[in-house]
Amino acid sequence: MSSTGRPATLRITEIFHSLQGETSRSGLPTVFVRLTGCPLRCSWCDTEYAFTGGTTRSLDEILAEVAGYQCPTVCVTGGEPLSQKNCQPLLTALCDAGHSVSLETSGALDIADVDPRVSRIVDLKAPGSGEEARNLLSNIPLLTPHDELKLVIASEADYEWARARIAEHHLTERCPVLLAPVQGQLKPADLAAWILRDRLPVRMQVQLHKIIWGNEPGR
Numbered sequence: 001m002s003s004t005g006r007p008a009t010l011r012i013t014e015i016f017h018s019l020q021g022e023t024s025r026s027g028l029p030t031v032f033v034r035l036t037g038c039p040l041r042c043s044w045c046d047t048e049y050a051f052t053g054g055t056t057r058s059l060d061e062i063l064a065e066v067a068g069y070q071c072p073t074v075c076v077t078g079g080e081p082l083s084q085k086n087c088q089p090l091l092t093a094l095c096d097a098g099h100s101v102s103l104e105t106s107g108a109l110d111i112a113d114v115d116p117r118v119s120r121i122v123d124l125k126a127p128g129s130g131e132e133a134r135n136l137l138s139n140i141p142l143l144t145p146h147d148e149l150k151l152v153i154a155s156e157a158d159y160e161w162a163r164a165r166i167a168e169h170h171l172t173e174r175c176p177v178l179l180a181p182v183q184g185q186l187k188p189a190d191l192a193a194w195i196l197r198d199r200l201p202v203r204m205q206v207q208l209h210k211i212i213w214g215n216e217p218g219r
């Protein structure tokens, strides 16, 4: 229930059961709750269909649908889930229900109030995204080993930028750091070669769900 006495609601693009395609949870059966809306416009965004539309659902309806999948692992994603004020109550309710919860967020909004049981997967936007100016650097000291920091890399210039930020902020000492190539723009083999050449202690990832199913929404 919200402070107004009305049931808490969220705008939802989709809820679906799939394999986690990213992060250290890659490969795990996972229920995804995709919230509608994002204030950013990354050049390589692959979820533009979540910018608008969606349906308004009560918190209880969302929890019931998630429970129906009988899957312990849940990922709240978007869009930018934190742009909806009821995202925080949703995360807490999912944890209270016994789920292992991760949150995928752009890194542009404050993560301080996210339930500490949630694993926060926070982007750091490289210049090729067109959204570098939106990085909220005050989030970086809040990261713990329970969280992960993700940099999506579109070019060698993005990689060198990422390498400099990793060194500058000692990022790999805070939490696991993920580097991912933009599909269709940067060859995974090139990114792998640079990481190995530089002995960069990061985890490279390619999106497992796209290898299996392509770019279909709901996967």
Ligand code: SF4
Pocket: 038, 039, 040, 041, 042, 044, 045, 046, 047, 048, 078, 079, 080, 106
């Ligand atoms: S933050 Fe995520 S959803 Fe928003 S534009 Fe960037 S990639 Fe797309």
